[in-house]
Amino acid sequence: MTTARDAFSFALACAVTVVAGLGVAAQHRVNGELGQRIADGFTAALVSFSSGLLILLVAVALSPRGRAGLRAIRPLVASGGLRWWMLLGGLGGAFMVLGQGLVAGILGVAIFTVATVTGQTAMGLWIDATGFAGARRSPVSAQRIVGALITLVAVAVAVGPELGGRVPFAAIVLPLLAGLGVGMQAAVNGRVREATRSPLAATTMNFVVGTSALAVATAAHLVVSGPPHALPSEPWLYLGGALGAVFIAIQTITVARIGVLVLGLCLVAGQLIGALVFDLVAPIGVPTTAATAIGAALTLVGVVIASAPGRRRSPALDG
Numbered sequence: 001m002t003t004a005r006d007a008f009s010f011a012l013a014c015a016v017t018v019v020a021g022l023g024v025a026a027q028h029r030v031n032g033e034l035g036q037r038i039a040d041g042f043t044a045a046l047v048s049f050s051s052g053l054l055i056l057l058v059a060v061a062l063s064p065r066g067r068a069g070l071r072a073i074r075p076l077v078a079s080g081g082l083r084w085w086m087l088l089g090g091l092g093g094a095f096m097v098l099g100q101g102l103v104a105g106i107l108g109v110a111i112f113t114v115a116t117v118t119g120q121t122a123m124g125l126w127i128d129a130t131g132f133a134g135a136r137r138s139p140v141s142a143q144r145i146v147g148a149l150i151t152l153v154a155v156a157v158a159v160g161p162e163l164g165g166r167v168p169f170a171a172i173v174l175p176l177l178a179g180l181g182v183g184m185q186a187a188v189n190g191r192v193r194e195a196t197r198s199p200l201a202a203t204t205m206n207f208v209v210g211t212s213a214l215a216v217a218t219a220a221h222l223v224v225s226g227p228p229h230a231l232p233s234e235p236w237l238y239l240g241g242a243l244g245a246v247f248i249a250i251q252t253i254t255v256a257r258i259g260v261l262v263l264g265l266c267l268v269a270g271q272l273i274g275a276l277v278f279d280l281v282a283p284i285g286v287p288t289t290a291a292t293a294i295g296a297a298l299t300l301v302g303v304v305i306a307s308a309p310g311r312r313r314s315p316a317l318d319g
Contacts, residue, residue, distance in 0.1 A: 013257040020247035021270020032104030040228030041101030052241030053207040069201025089188040090209030092181030099178040108285035113275040119179020147306025158295025190255035
């Protein structure tokens with residue numbers, strides 16, 4: 001039976017997750033411009049992710065519970081309490097940040113967000129259907145399929161007028177794939193948090209894996225393409241890592257309370273609000289048009305439809 005306290009806890013988790021979504025949109029904007037300014041999305045992504053890791057390492061050093069959580073990971077994997085692949089959520093985040101550095105400056109924050117949300121919705125449906133990472137299996141109903149299809153239509157509406165012109169086809173594929181990775185990241189990071197009983201440990205592991213992957217990819221890129229342009233002096237262009245550390249930590253905590261699909265819905269609301277605001281106040285890439293706004297609205301409608309039956313929480317993730 002749901003108590004008033006449970007209802008308040010659920011509502012608070014949803015509200016905080018919406019704020020995390022605003023942080024996602026802000027990170028799109030920051031990393032998109034950094035990638036443009038230095039003409040190197042790989043280096044921009046590495047700067048963002050590694051700065052977030054440094055912040056988290058300081059936090060872990062000051063947190064006995066965080067250190068205990070990190071120490072617990074190896075024995076948990078050895079005992080089977082965690083599967084080794086559950087530690088790879090940072091790959092999804094790394095791919096997202098790489099996409100920001102490479103194409104967010106081309107697409108604009110709103111179109112980039114619409115595309116990533118479509119990928120997140122598809123991944124959320126797959127997670128519920130398969131029970132990935134311990135999630136409760138839910139049937140893939142016609143309603144959920146319709147919701148996912150609406151998000152695909154939203155991408156076509158938002159980017160269609162520019163596709164093949166100012167927006168190359170590959171530029172829209174990248175955030176779609178990044179959205180899939182972010183959906184996976186939220187699920188496995190929630191499992192690491194539950195096993196270690198430490199959101200800080202789960203978030204730090206996420207950044208260790210993501211930074212390591214980006215360091216290898218960036219080194220290979222620099223060998224082929226040469227060094228980037230000089231780094232800009234504006235401090236705000238280096239806030240992407242801090243934003244990422246905050247919103248991933250929030251997701252890691254709230255996924256246990258609201259589940260993957262509702263978490264996705266709340267993130268979408270925050271992302272779309274933030275994306276439209278950024279594109280109107282501080283535009284980058286393709287300008288916001290009526291088609292962009294319609295695409296954003298359709299995305300929210302699609303996610304609401306897809307998420308409506310999935311409000312039950314996974315017992316495997318409940319704390």
